[in-house]
Amino acid sequence: MAVRALFGEVALSPAETFEDVFKAVAEGTCDCGVVPIENSLTGSVHRNYDLLLEHPLWIVGEVKLRIVHHLIAMPGVRLEEVRRAYSHPQALEQCRAFLRERGIEPVSVYDTAGAVRLLKERGLKDAAAIASAQAARDYGMEVLVSDIAEHRENFTRFLAIGREPARDLHDPKTSIVFALKNIPGALFRALSVFALRDIDLMKIESRPIRGKPWQYMFYLDFDGGMDEERCRRAVDHLSEIATFLRMLGSYDKGKEVEDRPYLREPL
Amino acid sequence: MAVRALFGEVALSPAETFEDVFKAVAEGTCDCGVVPIENSLTGSVHRNYDLLLEHPLWIVGEVKLRIVHHLIAMPGVRLEEVRRAYSHPQALEQCRAFLRERGIEPVSVYDTAGAVRLLKERGLKDAAAIASAQAARDYGMEVLVSDIAEHRENFTRFLAIGREPARDLHDPKTSIVFALKNIPGALFRALSVFALRDIDLMKIESRPIRGKPWQYMFYLDFDGGMDEERCRRAVDHLSEIATFLRMLGSYDKGKEVEDRPYLREPL
Numbered sequence: 001m002a003v004r005a006l007f008g009e010v011a012l013s014p015a016e017t018f019e020d021v022f023k024a025v026a027e028g029t030c031d032c033g034v035v036p037i038e039n040s041l042t043g044s045v046h047r048n049y050d051l052l053l054e055h056p057l058w059i060v061g062e063v064k065l066r067i068v069h070h071l072i073a074m075p076g077v078r079l080e081e082v083r084r085a086y087s088h089p090q091a092l093e094q095c096r097a098f099l100r101e102r103g104i105e106p107v108s109v110y111d112t113a114g115a116v117r118l119l120k121e122r123g124l125k126d127a128a129a130i131a132s133a134q135a136a137r138d139y140g141m142e143v144l145v146s147d148i149a150e151h152r153e154n155f156t157r158f159l160a161i162g163r164e165p166a167r168d169l170h171d172p173k174t175s176i177v178f179a180l181k182n183i184p185g186a187l188f189r190a191l192s193v194f195a196l197r198d199i200d201l202m203k204i205e206s207r208p209i210r211g212k213p214w215q216y217m218f219y220l221d222f223d224g225g226m227d228e229e230r231c232r233r234a235v236d237h238l239s240e241i242a243t244f245l246r247m248l249g250s251y252d253k254g255k256e257v258e259d260r261p262y263l264r265e266p267l
Numbered sequence: 268m269a270v271r272a273l274f275g276e277v278a279l280s281p282a283e284t285f286e287d288v289f290k291a292v293a294e295g296t297c298d299c300g301v302v303p304i305e306n307s308l309t310g311s312v313h314r315n316y317d318l319l320l321e322h323p324l325w326i327v328g329e330v331k332l333r334i335v336h337h338l339i340a341m342p343g344v345r346l347e348e349v350r351r352a353y354s355h356p357q358a359l360e361q362c363r364a365f366l367r368e369r370g371i372e373p374v375s376v377y378d379t380a381g382a383v384r385l386l387k388e389r390g391l392k393d394a395a396a397i398a399s400a401q402a403a404r405d406y407g408m409e410v411l412v413s414d415i416a417e418h419r420e421n422f423t424r425f426l427a428i429g430r431e432p433a434r435d436l437h438d439p440k441t442s443i444v445f446a447l448k449n450i451p452g453a454l455f456r457a458l459s460v461f462a463l464r465d466i467d468l469m470k471i472e473s474r475p476i477r478g479k480p481w482q483y484m485f486y487l488d489f490d491g492g493m494d495e496e497r498c499r500r501a502v503d504h505l506s507e508i509a510t511f512l513r514m515l516g517s518y519d520k521g522k523e524v525e526d527r528p529y530l531r532e533p534l
Binding site: 038039040041042043046064151153155183184185187188189191192194195198199200201202203204205206207208210211212213214216223 | 305306307308309310313331418420422450451452454455456458459461462465466467468469470471472473474475477478479480481483490
């Protein structure tokens with residue numbers, strides 16, 4: 001879904017792990033990779049922050065996909081017949097109120113689409129799955145009740161990664177990663193280079209540095225692109241303060257898109 | 268191990284989930300709870316940051332436990348007979364170099380102690396587990412090779428939580444959580460209250476706010492206790508800027524302790 005929203009009708013190459021996505025792009029097997037970086041309810045996908053640092057690649061795009069949870073069952077099953085609902089623990093948690101009101105028992109499985117497959121394989125008539133409309137279509141199942149999660153504001157933000165920086169940007173943001181001396185006021189001074197130039201920070205994330213317990217790398221997203229002088233000056237200023245600094249890329253801010261099955265056009 | 272290091276010979280009450288630990292303390296079933304908050308290689312345990320916010324409890328102590336991975340086998344098994352090693356994926360990853368050199372195939376299982384139990388239950392003579400010395404003793408198994416991880420600097424930091432703030436502190440740090448207006452320079456201004464008073468920040472962690480996509484709660488640890496005037500003034504100053512602010516507690520900084528089996532004395 002995220003790949004379609006970002007690139008339209010391109011050839012897809014699924015990968016087993018996030019690391020395999022980065023490897024495929026670095027080695028040239030794929031032109032671009034797409035990985036989740038953050039969910040608006042559960043937080044960052046920290047593994048992908050680490051992988052950004054480990055690979056000499058660029059962030060080239062972003063998209064925010066609204067995650068919609070549906071109650072899905074075998075064709076013909078009625079809501080009042082459903083005793084159990086299978087899904088990933090996070091999806092079950094997000095639909096807890098819906099399940100409790102109807103006396104449906106939550107059952108944890110490894111992933112949401114796998115829950116739909118499990119229903120089909122076992123031919124379960126007294127159970128349902130919580131998953132996307134895409135999963136329902138893929139396995140020929142029916143959506144019993146749409147959009148059952150408590151929080152409708154559930155987005156997963158995906159990043160596109162490539163071997164070259166993005167070009168021709170319209171409304172860019174920039175991601176960088178840096179480390180600081182372990183002295184009082186270091187982070188304050190680092191953020192001052194943006195505050196003094198009225199550059200809006202969109203996100204800050206800290207990750208441990210291996211081999212240096214209780215020291216951190218900071219990942220920062222700020223509003224603006226490196227084609228703007230004030231952004232270039234801010235990063236230049238930061239490089240005076242930081243013990244390590246790497247540009248991860250300027251790229252257009254991602255739009256919010258709905259999770260719809262079989263999208264054919266780029267958004 | 269962390270409970271012993273913090274409290275010595277107290278009665279233990281194991282809990283299934285982190286949420287159950289917080290619940291047991293909030294309901295008075297236990298005097299204190301102990302949960303992991305951060306590992307120096309893999310990062311924060313974000314669920315526990317969220318649980319700190321969801322419960323009206325205080326952080327009352329801290330300990331940093333060095334994690335030591337051992338290669339463990341059935342009694343009598345020799346290193347050259349070991350073909351496979353079972354453990355949690357993170358432990359396998361941290362011992363990858365050791366396993367590769369010896370041509371031992373890594374096999375992922377749910378947890379490290381469970382890997383030792385699995386060896387014992389199946390009576391495997393051509394396999395080993397990677398786990399703590401405690402797990403080896405608990406199941407009557409032998410440590411074949413000690414301390415096999417690549418990074419020796421592997422600590423997990425645990426927090427103790429209680430219903431009342433800690434007292435009689437010697438070398439305290441303080442944890443707070445706050446939210447800010449979504450305006451440029453907000454975080455910079457928030458950190459200025461500490462920088463202007465030379466208060467050292469030890470950690471900053473951001474977590475999403477539910478229902479407000481791309482807005483964050485900031486968890487901050489700083490050097491000093493709320494019995495110091497400059498810390499009280501800094502937090503008071505921050506309360507003018509923050510849209511939400513809660514004190515999580517002042518508590519003595521945790522010592523680094525070794526992961527040793529059957530520790531009998533508090534450290």
